[in-house]
Amino acid sequence: MIVRRAAAVGAVAALAAGMVAASPAGAAPVERRTSRHVLDFTKHPVADGPARRTVPLGASRTRAAGAVSVTIDVLDRHGDAPATADDSSVTFAPLAGGDWIGADLADGHTAGEIPAGDYAVMTWVQTHEADGVTSTALVYRPRVSVTSSTRVLLDAREAVPINAVVDRTDSRVLGGVLSIGQRIGTETVDPIALVDVVHGYVTPTVAEPGLVVRTHAMLTRGGVEKGSPWLYNVAAIDRDRVPQDPGVRARTEDLAAVRTTYGVPQGDGCASEYVGAAWTGFGTSFPESVGAVPATRTEYFTPGVPWEMNTGFTGADCSFAPDDTEAWTRVETFPRAGAYERAWNVGPFGFGRFDSAPARAIWGTGGDDAEPALAVSVLATSTAGGPLAPVTGMTGTSVLRDADGKVVATSDQPGMAHGWPAPKPGRYTLTIDATRKAPRSDLSTRQHAVWTLAVKNTEPLALPTIGYDTPLDLRSRARAGAEQPVTVKVDGATRRLTLDVSYDDGRSWQTLPVEKSGTAWTATVHNPTTGYVSFRATADGVEQTLIRAYGIKS
Template identity: 30%
Template sequence: MLPTGDRVTVLPNGNASIEPAEGREDIGFVTPQAFDGSDELIAVPFDMVDDIEAGLEDPRRYNVTRLLGAGQTDAGAAPASALDDRAYTGLLPDPTGESGTVADEAQKFSVILRDRTGGVPDDSWAMWATRDGSDFGGFAIDADGVGSEAFMPGDYIIVTQFRRAPTDTERGELVLGITPVTVGDGQGQLLVDATTAQPVSAEVERDDAVYVGAPISYGALSRKDESFGLAASAVAEAGSDIYLMPEPDLPEFELSLMYQPTFLSPEGSADPYTYNLALGELDGFPADTEYAFTDDELAQVETHLHDLGAAVRGHTCDYGDFVERQTGIGLCRRVPVAFPSTHTMLYTAEPGISWEHSAKGGIYAEGTQRIVDGFVDDRTGVVYEPGRTERTVVKGPFSAGAPVVARSADEAGGHLIGGLLYPGFSVGGESLAQVGFDGTMSLSRDGRLVSETEGVQRFVMDMPAEPGRYTLAAESVFSGTTSVFAAASSQSWSFDVGEMPEEGYEYLDLPVVSLGIEGAEGGWVDGDEPVEVTLQAMAGAPYAPVEVESMTFEVSYDDGRTWRNVAIERDGGTAAGVLCPPRRAEFVSVRMTAVDTAGTEVAHTTIRSFGLA
């Protein structure tokens, strides 16, 4: 939560959503990209920009990435010791860390901002960079809409954002621009006149669609040096219109625009729908930024949202950007949904646009958007074609997910092992993790226990420094109320480690055997026919297939009291088999083992992997 009460939620796939606090729905946000090109998420409400530039508000309390990295979820209450220790220039960290001095030949240069009425904007932000990327900085915009800096003679690029707030009778406006200037040729000021800007808007076919706002990103990436570029983003809320200043003459840069409006069906609609649009262009600003679409020009995805045995509330969050490279800041609009339900999702359907889908359902920790009992699903790299199609969210079956585990050396010279485990995970056309497991973790070396801890989905334990063969084991029980699947899980890996790398950090590729069944929905499979299963050894993040030397597969129809071996046909790390469940079986539990080509042994059991309908 930001000091203003606005809430920023970072999703498991790295994207994020912003929810204004009550009464702040029309403020909007500046989300500038750091001078050093890092992916840090900085989210500043427009009404806080002036206070930050004036030194009255701490910009470090709006660097979401750094705050979460320090374990802080309430930016206003975070102690000073937990804040970013870098110097800031306005809203952004100073990449040089130097205060700098003004040379005698420096000249005063002013930026003057005027909105579409000719008046001074309510809130403004501007930054600059030398055209060769050797220096960066920001302007402090005063009450007259003017910001001044002392510049050495040379070529510069100036990025601006400013807004006029909406009123009870008039819509607000958000104006964005990039402008090149030359200092030393008699040009001592730049007037950014919003009356020359073109509108950026979108219209959709359905007359009752409700526009709820849009993130928009724009930038200039050097063609000679891809490590240098200027980019900025903002979030326009529903009460404001967006305008873009004319395309600048910057031939040595690749210009980009990404505009991501969202429209929702009216509240309480019997046929809920969402328009998620990703509109823009690489290598130049679009000639026409007033977009209009019929439904037939979009992907119309009838989305079936299943539960796991208990009806829950949740949300979806869909992010679209260019396939070639991401230009946006990764902000998506959270859309409330019910599990189970059917929801029509409409998406920009172009070969150059890729979508990332996130869905959550279950019980949230009080006052947060963090699921503590439920499930989280992520899909990436989805490219749509125009037309009607279907998608299922929450499929199953469930087995162990590939863990993210690393060992490290701490500052005191000790060694640790830690990471993320997924006791209940589905990869059947999804990456869905169940949340709500309790249990214990243990680490053994050469058969002797060396460390153990409570908690399995996130864990850290002491680990000896010595090389050797270790066994990491987890015993988990699903303690939530939202699922009848993955009721219990056992996982173990035996692996070899050598000396700690010089950098003091090493990821451990610990494999699992995933389980796939075509046609699974909500964890259930048709039990009237033989069930064809696919097994795939996987490891890493993101998950990738791995080769194995051996693999076994067993099933139980009585929650693990008795087990039956299943004959499989294996080809490398992939195998297939057929189950013939007893007539009265209700759930199927699974047990897999494998040995990969590095000699790592894995064994895991999932009680109630899927149900038989």
């Protein structure tokens, strides 16, 4: 599992079997990601996020005036005190705000002093079950009043199973998480606690206004990690309490049924993806392997939930090596149940969004591990953000010039740069050139773009980009000699658009008539009998050239 946008949350407190997360004292360490250019599509759950300031039970700062003694005892699902390795800590989060208090457990017991007050109390208890699995129970108390010498019993026998069920008898949960959010002090900490759905339990709670419980689960045929012919991502929200029957239950007829194609312009490949519910303030993602591609399958989603999808493509060996993986990202909300279609790794590919954000000049003086100063994908589509350089088989440059043509900053990567401080106010041009020779694609062999920039201050600048929608097969090919409809979209404000087409890799161009259609433009291309179709387009502030936007079926 990946926990996203944790920095916006401010805290994640979690420790569950098979899951690592930023957490209070005594929990497992955090695996940090310095880059999201290419997700590791070979790995199992990881998490990313900062830990909250937590002080140990009995620390001098907890023994202020009004401190009272507290004794904590924990029982596992068998009613026994868990070994220290099966539950190493308990956390007190003061509802009035302030430092959290973390207590190390020794065989399910600890004692000390804490300030009087109301606390949310949580611990994660592992139990070795009779069938050989190890379950994890989140024992959560949304409000515990500590006003005098207090004993707190955290009993995992009160926990109930977390359900994730769809009306398909051969479906099994591959991954899932239940999260709890609660107001702590002046902020809503969401999530304050997480627990894995697989072999997971949680204690039902009494009513606590503002408490929110979210469940997301991924189900495949038989619970397989690779090659399922269909996929379910289902989610549910409960408010004000953890219910007696926590989790999510869904009927196929109530879900968005998305016919999803996974393309490869040339040869064969392998695809894998992370899918997560992008809840407010945070999101969780789980990995699943599509397997061999090209392929088409149906994927089901709970409507009304923003779903973040990261899909990676590599060779037929499914290695997902960093230098042989390309990835695309989109966040999509399906408004209602019914049929939808979408495609991954099907062109045209070109300049556009990286991750889910518009192409932009961010500026900055940090090194290679810092946020890039320039973030323009060179393989985005009109519906999905693409990878940031370096990209397999692609070379190129990025150059910033002032109004006199003097070079202000350069990068040896197309669309990506570090250490570019914001230039002085004025007018500039940004030029990106990219050349591609990739093992599984004969498309987007050359790209060129020039932006005109008006720099006023050090704030990031969004860069308009031009994308294309046109019906193509899983090899990004169109029918020879056909009249090909093309929709041109500008990611950014523009009042005009011109479009040229080339059938000889940019040696000659023909201007196409375009018609405004809502926020986009439409045109018709007369496909040649062989070869490729290239585009050159101009909008306010940008001119882009894309050589080999799509191919023609032989």
